[in-house]
Amino acid sequence: MNIYSEVTGNRTNDKGEQLLTIKLDKNIPGYMLERYLDENGQLSGEFTLFDNRIITAPQRKKIHAIFGDIVKATGDGKSDYDIESIKYDMKLIFCEQEKIKMFSLSEKSKTCTVTLASQFITFLLDFCMEYKIGLTVPPLSLVEDIKHYLIKCLHERQCAICWEHGEVHHVDTVGAGRDRKHIDHTKHELMCLCRTHHQESHTIGQITFAKKHHVLGVVMNDEQFKKLKYKG
Known part of the structure; x- marks a missing residue:
């Protein structure tokens, strides 16, 4: 059962444990809660935080730097069309691999989060490493993970x-x-x-x-x- 929720409170108890107050988008019927109890009468679940941060300027700079190096290794490195085609191809491969929808690197579109951008940069570096594509800047300056x-x-x-x-x-x-x-x-x-x-x-x-x-x-x-x- 997946229910959208909002974190409305955050505190630490005397034992140093973090306690979050969560407001659910819809109520869970009592019988459903009982259904999910384990043999010890305890209820547990998985909590996922959504990244609401939008891709940063430094991340976009890293991505476009890597695109430029891929173009240099595969084309003349001068054509804007080459850059756009490489961008599309790399995003398409990444999205198919991760089974996600196509996204835009534009800040205005708000379809690329900081987390997604970080994962994409990691994917691009893996690609360059596997296909022996040289980088014009020190690799460690591009690394996110x-x-x-x-x-x-x-x-x-x-x-x-x-x-x-x-x-x-x-x-x-x-x-x-x-x-x-x-x-x-x-x-x-x-x-x-x-x-x-x-x-x-x-x-x-x-x-x-x-x-x-x-x-x-x-x-x-x-x-x-x-x-x-x-x-x-």
Whole structure:
């Protein structure tokens, strides 16, 4: 049962638990509430917040920058028609993949939220990475979902900093004398770095490296690590 609701209150109780007051668009009959009780007499459900924020100017700038790079890789990079056709094609593929309606990047249309724009930017970066499309600006300056991005770089073996061919780098040290083939890599922070940036991380130290490039390592779960196909 899905019912539209409005959050009218927000407070924290003595236990530090957040309590929201929700006004439903329509009342739920008592017999329906009883029907959904579990064996312990408790009622539970899933709460979803809608993003009412509209795509921001920086997000639009990122999207159009990526469009420009895709055009340069596939056409002459000068035609406005190329930009519009790439925009349409990318939105169409994305919408079919996510099973959503077509949207506009215009602020006036109010059909693209901040969340949707973030997901679209992630999709575009994945596309560029998979098809080896170079970017004119540092990739990290475009990223919205940093964890997804770092894992994608690891899977594609592309340096998270410059997109050159990279190798798996342990951000936190494994320890001298330990066999990398017999350690649990899901307990360690990983990052894909090319030889140049890998050497830089060792030369200036990981803390300085992280501050310079504004990036940390990522911990992968079992499924993500298996896809990595890393033997140590």
